[in-house]
Amino acid sequence: MGALAESYKDTLLEPQHIPLDYGSVHTLPDSHVWLDESDESPSGVHSTGPPLIDLGNPDAARLIIQACETWGVFQLIGHGIPTKLMEDVLSEAEKLFDLPVDQKMKALRSPGASQSGYGLPPISPFFEKLMWHEGYHIMGSPIDHAKLLWPNDYQGFCDTMVHYRNQLKALTEQLIRIIFKSLNINPEEVAWLKESQGLSIGLQLNCYPACPDPTRAMGIAPHTDTSLITILQQSKVSGLQVFKEGAGWVLVQPIPGAITVNLGDFFHILSNGVFTTVRHRVVATQVRRLSFAYFYAPPGDFIVSPVLSKDFGEVPRYRTLSVKEFVGIKGKHFEKALSVIQN
Ligand SMILES: C=C1C[C@]23C[C@@]1(O)CC[C@H]2[C@@]12CCC[C@@](C)(C(=O)O1)[C@H]2[C@@H]3C(=O)O
Ligand SMILES: O=C(O)CCC(=O)C(=O)O
Numbered sequence: 001m002g003a004l005a006e007s008y009k010d011t012l013l014e015p016q017h018i019p020l021d022y023g024s025v026h027t028l029p030d031s032h033v034w035l036d037e038s039d040e041s042p043s044g045v046h047s048t049g050p051p052l053i054d055l056g057n058p059d060a061a062r063l064i065i066q067a068c069e070t071w072g073v074f075q076l077i078g079h080g081i082p083t084k085l086m087e088d089v090l091s092e093a094e095k096l097f098d099l100p101v102d103q104k105m106k107a108l109r110s111p112g113a114s115q116s117g118y119g120l121p122p123i124s125p126f127f128e129k130l131m132w133h134e135g136y137h138i139m140g141s142p143i144d145h146a147k148l149l150w151p152n153d154y155q156g157f158c159d160t161m162v163h164y165r166n167q168l169k170a171l172t173e174q175l176i177r178i179i180f181k182s183l184n185i186n187p188e189e190v191a192w193l194k195e196s197q198g199l200s201i202g203l204q205l206n207c208y209p210a211c212p213d214p215t216r217a218m219g220i221a222p223h224t225d226t227s228l229i230t231i232l233q234q235s236k237v238s239g240l241q242v243f244k245e246g247a248g249w250v251l252v253q254p255i256p257g258a259i260t261v262n263l264g265d266f267f268h269i270l271s272n273g274v275f276t277t278v279r280h281r282v283v284a285t286q287v288r289r290l291s292f293a294y295f296y297a298p299p300g301d302f303i304v305s306p307v308l309s310k311d312f313g314e315v316p317r318y319r320t321l322s323v324k325e326f327v328g329i330k331g332k333h334f335e336k337a338l339s340v341i342q343n
C-alpha cells in the first residue's frame with residue numbers, strides 16, 4: 001500500500017485519542033484548551049496570502065517554481081478538476097460526518113494498521129491537548145471501511161472518492177513534472193512517475209466541528225506534510241494558516257473553485273531545502289468547516305537525495321535516505337525529523 005501506510009505507526013495512541021461526540025459538548029473541555037504560545041497565537045494574521053496561479057497561464061511553470069521557493073504553497077485555478085466532482089466530494093463527506101458518532105466509531109482507524117478509517121489526526125499523541133477535529137482517511141480501496149458506515153449504501157461514496165482520487169493523481173503528476181524539470185530531474189527517467197507503482201496516496205477528509213470556544217481550541221496543530229505534494233480542497237469556511245518567515249501565521253483564504261497546493265517534506269529534501277515544506281495549522285471555528293487533503297508520496301524504496309547545483313547549492317543540507325526511512329524518522333521525531341537528517 002506504500003510507505004505512508006506506516007506513518008506514525010508506533011506513536012502511542014491512548015484511549016483519549018478518539019474524536020468527541022462534538023454535537024453534545026457545549027463548553028470546551030480542559031482536554032481541548034490550547035494555551036497561546038506567543039508566536040503560535042491564532043491572532044495577528046494580517047499579511048496577504050500565498051499566490052493564486054492559473055494553470056492555463058503560459059507563465060504558470062515559472063510562477064509555480066517561484067511560489068515553491070517563497071511560500072511552499074499556492075492556490076490554483078484552471079486545474080481541470082470538475083466543479084461537480086468537488087461538490088460531490090463535499091456532499092459525500094457531509095453525509096459521513098453527519099452520521100451518529102456510534103456509527104462513525106464502527107470505522108475507527110486501528111492503531112498500527114493501515115491509516116484508513118475514522119479518528120483524530122495520527123499526530124495527536126505528540127501533543128498534550130486534543131484537537132477539535134474528526135477525520136476519515138482513505139488509503140487503498142475505500143470499500144471495507146465504507147461498508148462499516150453504510151452496510152447497504154456505500155457504493156456512491158466509494159465511486160466519488162475513487163473518481164476524485166484519480167483526477168487529483170493526474171493533476172499532481174502534472175505539477176510534479178513541472179517541479180522536477182526545475183530541479184533538472186527528467187520526469188521521463190523517473191520509473192514511478194511513468195508506471196505508478198508503489199506510490200503512497202492518501203485521501204484525508206477533515207471535519208472541524210462548530211466549536212463553542214474557537215480562540216482557545218486547535219483544529220489541527222502545526223505540522224508539515226509527509227508528502228511530495230498535498231492538494232487541498234477547502235470548503236467556504238476559512239481556517240487554514242501557513243507560517244511565513246517574517247509575517248507569522250498567514251490565512252489561506254478559500255477561493256471558490258480554487259484548490260490549495262502545498263509542498264511536503266520530500267520536495268524540501270530533494271530541492272536541498274530551497275523549496276519550502278510549509279508549516280501549517282488549522283484554527284477552530286464557530287461554524288463547521290470541512291477540507292479534503294490528497295497526499296502523494298513516492299514509493300518507499302525511492303532514494304531521496306538533495307539535488308546539487310549552482311541554484312540549489314553545491315553542498316547537501318540533508319543526508320540521502322529512502323522515503324521509507326524518512327517516514328520512520330518522522331513518526332519518531334515528528335517536527336524535528338528534518339533536523340535529524342540535516343548534515
Ligand atoms: C498520508 C498521510 C499523511 C498524514 C499521515 C498519513 O499517513 C495519513 C494521515 C495524514 C495526516 C492528515 C492530518 C494531518 C497529518 C499531519 C496527520 O496527523 O495525519 C497528516 C499526516 C502527515 O502529513 O504526516
Ligand atoms: O484543513 C485544512 O485546511 C488543512 C488540513 C491539513 O493540514 C492536513 O490534512 O494535512
Ligand SMILES: [Fe+2]
Nearest residue numbers: 223224225280
Ligand atoms: Fe497538513
